[in-house]
Amino acid sequence: MTLAEKILAIHSGRDSVRPGDMVMARVDMVLGTDVTVPLSVEVFRQMGAGKVFDTEKIALVNDHFVPAKDVKAATLSKIMREFAREQGVEHYFEVGRSGICHSLLPDKGLVRPGELVVGADSHTCTYGALGAFATGIGSTDMACAWALGELWFRVPESLKVVVEGNFQPRVGPKDLILSVINRLGVDGALYQAIEFTGGAISRMRMDGRFTVCNMAIEAGAKTGLIAPDEVTMGYVDQISPPTPPCNNRGGKGGRPPLGPTLLRSGGDLSSDPDAVYSQVLEVDVSDLEPQVAEPYLPSNGRPVCEVEGVRMDQVVIGSCTNGRLDDFRAAADVMGDRPVHPDVRLIIIPATPGIIRAMLEEHLVERFIKAGAVLSPPTCGPCIGGHMGVLAEGEIGLFTTNRNFRGRNGHPDSKVYLSGPEVAAASAVAGRITDPRGF
Amino acid sequence: MEGEILRGRVFKYGDSIDTDVIIPARYCTSYHPEELAPHCLEDLDATFAGRVKPGDIIVAGHNFGCGSSRENAPIAIRGAGVSCVIARSFARIFYRNSINIGLPILIAPDAVDGIEDGDEIEVDPTTGTIRNLTRDGSWQAAPFPPEVQEIIQAGGLVGYVRKKLSS
Numbered sequence: 191m192t193l194a195e196k197i198l199a200i201h202s203g204r205d206s207v208r209p210g211d212m213v214m215a216r217v218d219m220v221l222g223t224d225v226t227v228p229l230s231v232e233v234f235r236q237m238g239a240g241k242v243f244d245t246e247k248i249a250l251v252n253d254h255f256v257p258a259k260d261v262k263a264a265t266l267s268k269i270m271r272e273f274a275r276e277q278g279v280e281h282y283f284e285v286g287r288s289g290i291c292h293s294l295l296p297d298k299g300l301v302r303p304g305e306l307v308v309g310a311d312s313h314t315c316t317y318g319a320l321g322a323f324a325t326g327i328g329s330t331d332m333a334c335a336w337a338l339g340e341l342w343f344r345v346p347e348s349l350k351v352v353v354e355g356n357f358q359p360r361v362g363p364k365d366l367i368l369s370v371i372n373r374l375g376v377d378g379a380l381y382q383a384i385e386f387t388g389g390a391i392s393r394m395r396m397d398g399r400f401t402v403c404n405m406a407i408e409a410g411a412k413t414g415l416i417a418p419d420e421v422t423m424g425y426v427d428q429i430s431p432p433t434p435p436c437n438n439r440g441g442k443g444g445r446p447p448l449g450p451t452l453l454r455s456g457g458d459l460s461s462d463p464d465a466v467y468s469q470v471l472e473v474d475v476s477d478l479e480p481q482v483a484e485p486y487l488p489s490n491g492r493p494v495c496e497v498e499g500v501r502m503d504q505v506v507i508g509s510c511t512n513g514r515l516d517d518f519r520a521a522a523d524v525m526g527d528r529p530v531h532p533d534v535r536l537i538i539i540p541a542t543p544g545i546i547r548a549m550l551e552e553h554l555v556e557r558f559i560k561a562g563a564v565l566s567p568p569t570c571g572p573c574i575g576g577h578m579g580v581l582a583e584g585e586i587g588l589f590t591t592n593r594n595f596r597g598r599n600g601h602p603d604s605k606v607y608l609s610g611p612e613v614a615a616a617s618a619v620a621g622r623i624t625d626p627r628g629f
Numbered sequence: 630m631e632g633e634i635l636r637g638r639v640f641k642y643g644d645s646i647d648t649d650v651i652i653p654a655r656y657c658t659s660y661h662p663e664e665l666a667p668h669c670l671e672d673l674d675a676t677f678a679g680r681v682k683p684g685d686i687i688v689a690g691h692n693f694g695c696g697s698s699r700e701n702a703p704i705a706i707r708g709a710g711v712s713c714v715i716a717r718s719f720a721r722i723f724y725r726n727s728i729n730i731g732l733p734i735l736i737a738p739d740a741v742d743g744i745e746d747g748d749e750i751e752v753d754p755t756t757g758t759i760r761n762l763t764r765d766g767s768w769q770a771a772p773f774p775p776e777v778q779e780i781i782q783a784g785g786l787v788g789y790v791r792k793k794l795s796s
Contacts, residue, residue: 212777225658225699226699226700237787238795255658266658310698312697327725328729329660330726331726333790337794376645376692376695377692377695412721575653575655576654576655595650595696598647598649
């Protein structure tokens with residue numbers, strides 16, 4: 191079996207599963223946000239369910255429209271807050287202690303290798319970087335998971351991406367995943383699990399692995415996974431014991447450092463040598479150039495040299511894709527002491543309060559502010575055209591986010607190019623899309 | 630849903646119709662069909678919401694509904710009066726969400742080839758039979774797996790869970 195198949199087999203109480211099998215599987219964590227929870231609350235009541243299946247296996251995160259952008263957004267958070275209180279949900283994250291869910295949950299130790307995680311957010315696949323099977327669902331599915339603690343899954347085919355070689359300086363995980371999505375196409379991995387493996391993945395730090403798995407959905411995948419290794423376990427051990435729940439209601443706090451699944455599987459969370467893959471894609475990153483995805487599809491990635499010179503109005507460095515410490519380190523390294531171009535608005539969005547603290551310690555916040563950037567509170571904000579940097583008609587943005595569909599980031603006639611933090615930083619200084627190598 | 634034959638005019642669109650154009654996030658501070666429907670598909674086809682009539686059918690290419698997990702997307706489509714979506718393929722979260730809320734969706738690549746924008750078509754969501762009334766052609770959609778049928782039979786996931794909780 192592949193890693194994905196093993197995790198689904200363990201959670202559905204079977205010895206083995208095969209692609210195409212339909213299974214009812216127990217879930218270890220159910221994630222919801224301010225934008226998806228309120229509908230789930232309504233559906234949960236319609237289902238006639240009184241109590242959630244487990245108050246410790248639900249995370250409710252304020253991130254999409256927070257701090258509340260308007261009265262309607264404030265109402266969404268209010269519904270989620272009241273539900274958390276009513277049900278005694280342990281992992282409710284309030285503004286100030288909250289962050290972008292896909293950075294926050296791993297950093298709080300709420301997702302571990304071998305777990306089955308569902309989230310009412312399409313980028314839930316991010317947690318695959320920890321060797322979890324994590325996938326996005328809708329609000330009705332989430333209500334069902336709250337009520338029953340289980341959900342139906344079709345066991346996906348697995349597609350293997352073998353990544354070898356060493357990145358050139360200022361080329362990194364985002365460039366890799368943009369080029370992989372370009373090769374696969376927006377639905378090239380539809381319904382499948384993408385397993386990333388190879389030397390370049392082994393050498394990649396956790397922050398980069400999260401970036402890679404985060405965008406598996408942009409090729410249509412159900413999840414993206416990386417088998418746990420020393421890097422993964424180093425991250426998990428460093429987090430453990432997890433910080434106590436931020437609601438300060440005296441919850442039980444951290445869970446054991448290893449997921450029960452990992453223990454039960456004897457720690458063997460790697461694909462078997464005879465595992466079957468629908469496709470194997472081989473990538474050598476040694477010659478990989480910095481990538482930029484043109485509007486209006488994340489699969490429109492091409493080498494930066496082909497789009498160099500495009501002027502832009504706004505650069506955003508942040509999101510569940512590239513809002514982690516390594517991303518801001520990379521951006522600051524490229525910028526050096528140079529200021530943001532006079533015609534550009536540079537918006538820096540650290541994904542969690544923990545990342546802000548680390549950035550303060552490393553004087554990154556100071557450097558960005560001095561350069562003329564603005565620091566946003568942790569939020570999805572401009573990535574979904576919500577707030578904190580929405581684009582006007584005809585404006586052009588360069589974002590380190592994950593999608594550039596028409597109208598997603600503001601006016602339907604605005605345009606967004608996607609890139610990694612290195613291209614974004616160089617471009618923010620130059621005022622036009624720029625190769626960060628040798629910048 | 631059982632036994633009900635759907636009949637309507639076709640709105641035909643291309644590949645990878647994403648959830649951001651189906652219902653932009655700027656409207657997703659609401660999940661109520663009546664508030665979402667007027668904005669359904671507005672960034673792709675500003676005339677859609679004004680022209681669509683109850684029962685009309687969306688026919689599209691590959692990967693329909695890709696992108697966000699927002700259930701607001703199938704809710705907006707259903708709220709606009711659309712009775713059914715036929716596509717070459719669906720993005721998986723949209724597929725789940727539609728089944729869960731009871732919006733009939735059918736995977737039928739051949740039908741997509743044989744149906745044009747504005748055609749009048751007839752769909753039996755139970756059997757998966759699709760008939761073009763404007764020009765010749767009838768097709769069979771791929772059947773749903775039994776587990777999914779069970780949810781469809783219960784009228785969506787709410788009915789399914791209610792049944793499960795009371796058993």
